[in-house]
Amino acid sequence: MKEMIKITLSLVAIFIAAGIIMGVTYKYTSPVRFIAEKKEKEEALKQMAPDATDPIIPAGTWSSSHGKPYEYYRATSQGKPVAYISSTAGKGYSSFIAMLVSLDPDLKIREVKILHHGETPGLGDQVEDRTLFLDQFKGKALSQLILLKTETKENIQAISGATISSRAVTNGVKDAVQTLVDTYGSGIKSAAQGVAP
Amino acid sequence: MSNVNYGTIIKNGIFGENPVFRLALSLCPAVAVTSGVKNGFLMGVAVLFVMTMVNATVSLLRKFINPKVRIPSYMFIIATWVTVTDLVMAAYARDVYKQMGLYIMLIVAFAIVLSRAEMFASKNKLLPSIVDGAAMGMGFLLALVLLGIFREFLGKGSLWGYQILVSDGKAIKPLLIMILPTGGFFAMGLMMGWLNWIDRKFFGGSGGGGGAHH
Numbered sequence: 001m002k003e004m005i006k007i008t009l010s011l012v013a014i015f016i017a018a019g020i021i022m023g024v025t026y027k028y029t030s031p032v033r034f035i036a037e038k039k040e041k042e043e044a045l046k047q048m049a050p051d052a053t054d055p056i057i058p059a060g061t062w063s064s065s066h067g068k069p070y071e072y073y074r075a076t077s078q079g080k081p082v083a084y085i086s087s088t089a090g091k092g093y094s095s096f097i098a099m100l101v102s103l104d105p106d107l108k109i110r111e112v113k114i115l116h117h118g119e120t121p122g123l124g125d126q127v128e129d130r131t132l133f134l135d136q137f138k139g140k141a142l143s144q145l146i147l148l149k150t151e152t153k154e155n156i157q158a159i160s161g162a163t164i165s166s167r168a169v170t171n172g173v174k175d176a177v178q179t180l181v182d183t184y185g186s187g188i189k190s191a192a193q194g195v196a197p
Numbered sequence: 198m199s200n201v202n203y204g205t206i207i208k209n210g211i212f213g214e215n216p217v218f219r220l221a222l223s224l225c226p227a228v229a230v231t232s233g234v235k236n237g238f239l240m241g242v243a244v245l246f247v248m249t250m251v252n253a254t255v256s257l258l259r260k261f262i263n264p265k266v267r268i269p270s271y272m273f274i275i276a277t278w279v280t281v282t283d284l285v286m287a288a289y290a291r292d293v294y295k296q297m298g299l300y301i302m303l304i305v306a307f308a309i310v311l312s313r314a315e316m317f318a319s320k321n322k323l324l325p326s327i328v329d330g331a332a333m334g335m336g337f338l339l340a341l342v343l344l345g346i347f348r349e350f351l352g353k354g355s356l357w358g359y360q361i362l363v364s365d366g367k368a369i370k371p372l373l374i375m376i377l378p379t380g381g382f383f384a385m386g387l388m389m390g391w392l393n394w395i396d397r398k399f400f401g402g403s404g405g406g407g408g409a410h411h
Contacts, residue, residue: 003265010263014270018277025281029288036291121240121299122232122376161377 041115048102048111049075049083056085062179064172066091072180081105084180090172092117093124093164101176107185112137112173117165124165133159133166137173142181145174201325210332216309217340217385218392223309227341228381230300234357237345240300241338243282245331247304248313250278252330255318262319271314272305279305309337340388347384352376 045056052075059074072086085102095118102110112134119125127133136156137145146155147170149163158166214220217227231237254274255262262270283301286294304310313333318326349355352375354362362369374380 007263007266010261011266011269014262014273018273021277022280022284025284029284032288033284036288040291116295118299120229121303122230122236125299160373 044100044113044115045073045085048085048100048113051077051082053077054079060183062086064088064175068096070176070179072176072183074184075102081184083110084184086176086180087115088172088176090168090170090175092119092127092168093162094118094120097127097165097168097172099169099172099176101173101180103177103180107141107177107181109137109140109173109177112169114169119162119165123162126159126162127165127169129159133157133169142174142177145170145177201321203325203328206325206329207332207335210329210334211336211339214333215336215340215392216333217337217344218389220309220312221389222312223307223337224385226303226307227337227344228378228385231341231344231348231381231384232352232376233349234342234345236300237341238338239297240303241334241341243297243300244304244307244310244337245334247275247278247282248310248334248337249327249330250282251275251310251314252318252326253323254278255314256321256323256326259319267315267319268311271311271319275310275314276305309333343388344381344384347388348375348380352380 046052049056054076056073056075058071061069061071063069066089068089070087070089072084074081075083075085083102083104084107085100087098087100089096089098091097097117097119098115100111100113100115102112104110114128114134117125117127119127140156144155147158147163147167148155149158149160151157156166156170210216212219216222217224226240230240251271251274255271258270258274279301283298286301287298313330317329321329346356349357350361351372354360354369354371362371372380375384
C-alpha cells in the first residue's frame with residue numbers, strides 16, 4: 001500500500017513537471033506562431049494573384065461537404081476581377097490537407113497551393129511535389145477534376161502509393177472550384193464547359 | 198562505470214549497434230521516410246536531437262525515477278521533449294518546420310529512443326549518456342541517409358530531389374517498387390546482409406545484425 005502511493009506520487013510528480021514545461025513553452029511560443037501563420041497566409045493569398053493591385057479581402061464564406069467553413073476572395077486590379085481565390089481542404093490519410101485555389105476570370109484553375117497537412121512523410125506528402133502532382137491542376141476546368149490511377153493529361157493522375165492523399169487534394173480543389181463557379185460563373189457560363197447549371 | 202571509453206560508445210552507435218541495421222529497431226519509420234535522401238536526413242536530424250536530450254534528462258533523473266514505473270516515466274520525458282521541440286520550431290524556425298514538422302511528432306513512438314534511455318542513460322552518468330544519445334542518433338541518421346540514397350536512386354532516379362538518371366532530356370522510368378514500403382524492406386535486408394558480410398570478412402565479427410541483440 002505504501003509503495004503504491006510512492007509509485008503514484010513519483011509518476012504524478014513527473015507528469016506535473018512535464019505538463020508545466022509543455023504549458024509554459026506553449027504559452028510563450030503560440031503567439032509567435034499565430035502571428036507567423038497569419039502573415040504566411042496573407043503572403044500565400046498575394047502569391048495566388050500577384051497581378052491584383054487592390055487588397056484581397058474576403059468576399060464570403062462557404063462550408064464544405066465535411067462541414068467546415070472556408071472563405072473565398074475576389075482579387076481585383078482597379079476594380080476589375082483578375083482572379084477568384086478560395087481556401088479549402090480535403091480529408092487525407094491522416095490529416096486535413098489545407099489549400100488555396102485560385103481561378104482565372106474564365107474559371108480555369110490558375111494555381112493550387114498546399115498550406116499545411118499532416119500526411120505520411122515520403123508517401124502522402126508527395127502531393128506537395130509540383131512536377132509530380134500539383135501542377136496538373138493548372139488550366140483545368142471543373143469538369144476535368146477527376147482522379148484517375150492511369151496516365152492522363154485530360155484529368156488528374158493519382159500518385160502511386162498516395163492515392164488517398166491525391167484524392168483528398170482533388171476533392172478539396174473540386175469543392176472550392178464548384179463554389180467559385182456557382183458564385184461567379186453566372187456571367188460566363190460558356191467558359192465553365194457546360195458544368196454550370 | 199568509472200572508466201568510460203567514448204570512442205567505443207561512438208563506434209557502437211554508428212556501426213557495432215547501429216539502430217537500424219544491427220539492433221533492427223524503429224524499422225517502421227525507417228521504411229516510411231526513406232523514399233528520398235532529404236526525408237531520411239531531416240528525420241535523422243530530428244531523432245539525433247531528441248535522443249541526445251532524452252538521454253541527458255533520463256541520466257540526470259535516474260536516481261529519482263522509481264524503477265517500477267520507469268517505462269511510463271521515460272515515455273513522458275520523450276513526449277515532453279518532442280512536444281517542446283515541435284512547439285519551439287513551429288514558432289521560431291518556420292522554414293525548417295515546414296520541412297520537418299511532419300517528422301517530429303512521429304519520434305515519440307520510436308523504439309530506439311526508449312531503448313537507449315532504458316539500456317544506457319538510466320545506468321550511466323550525464324556525459325556518457327549524452328555521447329551515447331548523439332552517437333546512436335548519428336547511426337540512425339547515417340542508416341536513413343544510406344537507405345534513402347539506395348531507394349531514391351533506384352525508385353526515382355534522383356538524389357536529394359535532383360534528377361540524375363536522364364535519357365533524351367527526360368527522366369527515365371524508374372523502379373517504382375523501390376519507393377513503396379515493399380522496396381524499403383528489400384533495401385533494408387540487402388543493406389543488413391551487406392554490413393554483416395563486411396563485418397565477417399574484414400573485422401572477424403559474427404555478423405549478428407538484425408536480431409542477435411534482442
